[in-house]
Amino acid sequence: MEALVCKKLGDPTQDPNDPASPVVLEKNQPIPELKSPTAVRVRVKVTSLNYANHLQIQGKYQEKFSLPFIPGSDYSGIVDAVGTAVSKFKVGDPVCSFAGLGSFAQFIVVDEADLFGVPEGCDLVAAGSLPVAFGTSHVALVHRAGLSPGQVLLVLGAAGGVGIAAVQIGKICGAVVIAVARGDEKVQYLKSLRVDHVVDSGKQNITESVKEFLRARKLKGVDVLYDPVGGDQTKETMRLLNWGAKILIIGFASGKIPVIPANIALVKNWTVHGLYWGSYKIHRPGVLEDSLRELLSWLARGLITVNISHIYSFSEAGLAFSAIKDRKVIGKVMLVADGGKTVRSKL
Ligand SMILES: NC(=O)c1ccc[n+]([C@@H]2O[C@H](COP(=O)([O-])OP(=O)(O)OC[C@H]3O[C@@H](n4cnc5c(N)ncnc54)[C@H](OP(=O)(O)O)[C@@H]3O)[C@@H](O)[C@H]2O)c1
Numbered sequence: 261m262e263a264l265v266c267k268k269l270g271d272p273t274q275d276p277n278d279p280a281s282p283v284v285l286e287k288n289q290p291i292p293e294l295k296s297p298t299a300v301r302v303r304v305k306v307t308s309l310n311y312a313n314h315l316q317i318q319g320k321y322q323e324k325f326s327l328p329f330i331p332g333s334d335y336s337g338i339v340d341a342v343g344t345a346v347s348k349f350k351v352g353d354p355v356c357s358f359a360g361l362g363s364f365a366q367f368i369v370v371d372e373a374d375l376f377g378v379p380e381g382c383d384l385v386a387a388g389s390l391p392v393a394f395g396t397s398h399v400a401l402v403h404r405a406g407l408s409p410g411q412v413l414l415v416l417g418a419a420g421g422v423g424i425a426a427v428q429i430g431k432i433c434g435a436v437v438i439a440v441a442r443g444d445e446k447v448q449y450l451k452s453l454r455v456d457h458v459v460d461s462g463k464q465n466i467t468e469s470v471k472e473f474l475r476a477r478k479l480k481g482v483d484v485l486y487d488p489v490g491g492d493q494t495k496e497t498m499r500l501l502n503w504g505a506k507i508l509i510i511g512f513a514s515g516k517i518p519v520i521p522a523n524i525a526l527v528k529n530w531t532v533h534g535l536y537w538g539s540y541k542i543h544r545p546g547v548l549e550d551s552l553r554e555l556l557s558w559l560a561r562g563l564i565t566v567n568i569s570h571i572y573s574f575s576e577a578g579l580a581f582s583a584i585k586d587r588k589v590i591g592k593v594m595l596v597a598d599g600g601k602t603v604r605s606k607l
Contacts, residue, residue, distance in 0.1 A: 295369065300372050308388060314585065355375050366598065402551070413486060
């Protein structure tokens with residue numbers, strides 16, 4: 261089978277057809293076998309490229325993997341083979357899931373307990389892009405922050421993978437949603453999602469623009485900060501937070517880890533939530549599974565939309581990583597496991 265194999269740490273934007281690249285496209289990887297009676301083999305259709313994959317290949321992620329490894333986390337596809345004791349799935353079923361590693365391949369093997377059926381009416385490509393981005397934002401906003409109607413939610417990196425998900429989930433929860441993104445195209449897309457206020461961080465001062473909006477709407481401040489960016493944006497937006505605000509620490513796309521002063525957190529009664537979605541799989545698997553089921557049902561009912569701005573074959577993986585690195589992605593960038601010939605998407 262074809263798979264993208266990380267052979268050394270380095271820049272993933274290089275051409276995977278070049279054997280000297282850190283990530284190499286290999287055409288003769290063994291097809292993984294069913295190793296237990298409850299194992300299911302999935303023929304991957306699409307797999308998501310997440311910011312974390314970009315960090316993993318550079319060796320900058322919080323978890324380190326021994327080389328060589330096949331990167332990749334969330335994916336969708338069709339059941340290709342089932343173990344003798346599998347009861348929930350049969351060959352041909354559309355499914356999606358996520359793994360620690362291994363989805364940048366034509367086949368992946370998973371236990372049936374870790375697999376989700378893609379419901380009728382759900383686009384298979386959209387389902388493959390859902391788990392990490394929407395899963396993270398859903399667990400953060402619904403489970404951790406308990407976002408409620410009328411609260412003010414401020415989303416940084418709002419046109420990125422987790423950001424667009426946070427914006428949509430915020431609207432579903434009935435929050436007043438303020439989004440921060442850079443550039444006209446991203447701002448226009450966010451406006452199309454009926455976001456209450458969008459700040460173009462390339463042109464506007466974030467604090468001034470948000471304060472002006474809050475004044476006009478007679479709102480005091482921000483109740484929940486969703487932060488996948490870190491650095492200066494976190495520092496700047498802390499001035500906007502209400503008494504009792506919740507800060508969701510999601511990631512550091514800016515490359516800078518922010519400092520949240522404990523004395524101000526004390527005086528203002530803030531709660532800081534560090535959130536590592538993948539670790540719920542070990543510590544609270546039920547929360548993660550319920551969350552993904554709810555998201556799939558929202559997707560099937562058209563309550564959420566996945567925007568895929570870039571889609572590439574495995575042999576174009578370098579371009580896919582460049583899109584993330586150059587901040588060009590609006591929503592998701594996806595890799596098609598079979599070269600894009602057979603994927604049919606309604607998106
Ligand atoms: N905690 C978890 O469990 C979890 C789960 C998923 C993702 N994450 C983390 O969340 C972060 C965002 O992930 P994502 O998948 O949404 O990534 P993404 O699609 O690349 O979006 C990141 C956004 O950050 C903004 N940004 C601001 N400064 C940036 C900079 N210097 N370089 C790059 N981007 C910058 C960009 O928006 P503008 O260009 O509009 O400013 C971009 O749209 C990453 O750090 C990722 O590791 C964490």
